[in-house]
Amino acid sequence: MTKGHIRNNVRKLRFLGAEMTQQELAEKIGVTRQTVIAIEQDKYSPSLEVAFRIARVFGVPLEEVFQYETTDASESTE
Amino acid sequence: MDLSYQEKSILGSLAAMVVVYGYYFASVLRDTSHPEFGGGNVTRLVFAVVAIIVIEIVYHIVLALETKVEPKDERDVLIECKAYRNAYLLLATGAFLVIGVVIMAGLASDSAPTRIIVTPFLTVNLVLFFMVLAELAKFLTQLFYYRRGF
Numbered sequence: 001m002t003k004g005h006i007r008n009n010v011r012k013l014r015f016l017g018a019e020m021t022q023q024e025l026a027e028k029i030g031v032t033r034q035t036v037i038a039i040e041q042d043k044y045s046p047s048l049e050v051a052f053r054i055a056r057v058f059g060v061p062l063e064e065v066f067q068y069e070t071t072d073a074s075e076s077t078e
Numbered sequence: 079m080d081l082s083y084q085e086k087s088i089l090g091s092l093a094a095m096v097v098v099y100g101y102y103f104a105s106v107l108r109d110t111s112h113p114e115f116g117g118g119n120v121t122r123l124v125f126a127v128v129a130i131i132v133i134e135i136v137y138h139i140v141l142a143l144e145t146k147v148e149p150k151d152e153r154d155v156l157i158e159c160k161a162y163r164n165a166y167l168l169l170a171t172g173a174f175l176v177i178g179v180v181i182m183a184g185l186a187s188d189s190a191p192t193r194i195i196v197t198p199f200l201t202v203n204l205v206l207f208f209m210v211l212a213e214l215a216k217f218l219t220q221l222f223y224y225r226r227g228f
Contacts, residue, residue: 031151034082034224038153043227047152 002070006045009065010036013058029053083148085224086141092217094133099210102126106203115199123202157228161219165212172208176201 014020022036029036029050038044039054046054055062081089105122150158183196 031153032082032084032148034084035151035153038227041227044153050152 004068004070005042007042007067007069008039009067010054011040013060013065014040017058025054025057028057082224083141083145084150084154085221086145087138088217088220088224090137090141091134092214092221094130094137095210095213095217098126098129098133103203103207103210114197115202119199123206153228157220157223160223160228161216164219165216168215169208169212172205172211176204176208179204 010025014022014025022033022040026033026036030053031046031050035044035046039046051062051066055065058065102122102125106119109118180196180201
């Protein structure tokens with residue numbers, strides 16, 4: 001069985017996007033700054049709606065912001 | 079430590095509950111000579127409930143003046159759902175324990191050496207105790223997920 005993990009480039013895109021602050025991004029996508037921090041640290045995977053809002057703010061496709069990485073669970077247990 | 083509005087709100091409520099109900103249950107346990115409603119016991123209970131309400135209102139007014147009020151977002155709601163699940167489990171366990179105590183007390187014969195006399199006062203306090211425990215579990219779960227990440 002494969003185990004998945006969602007990674008993101010929000011921090012990088014924020015700096016590329018005229019060094020947007022976490023607060024500015026939070027206000028644009030309708031969440032708190034703490035949620036943006038949690039997303040950037042890969043501690044929280046946002047809902048699809050928020051994910052699309054983030055992609056729209058940066059003007060990039062969703063796949064450029066979020067990547068779904070898989071690891072084979074059987075490999076890690078062996 | 080960088081705390082969000084939600085975390086500050088939870089911390090304040092947690093502190094208020096610990097102080098007020100800690101004092102209330104300590105005073106109830108100190109004075110077990112009158113395990114019935116009447117006089118000081120009712121006053122104590124009413125005082126505790128009113129004190130919690132007043133402290134919560136004053137604290138949240140001060141917090142709103144000093145910190146930018148942030149509406150709950152999807153992560154706050156998810157964390158709250160997890161917290162309510164833990165609180166519910168604790169409250170349900172407590173309810174079954176109280177039911178068990180009442181049934182056991184009803185079944186025990188008068189001559190039983192360790193018979194518990196279940197008065198309305200004891201029942202109310204047991205229920206209140208588990209309600210407070212459930213609320214504490216909710217606050218602690220929320221703080222845990224806010225700090226650890228969710």
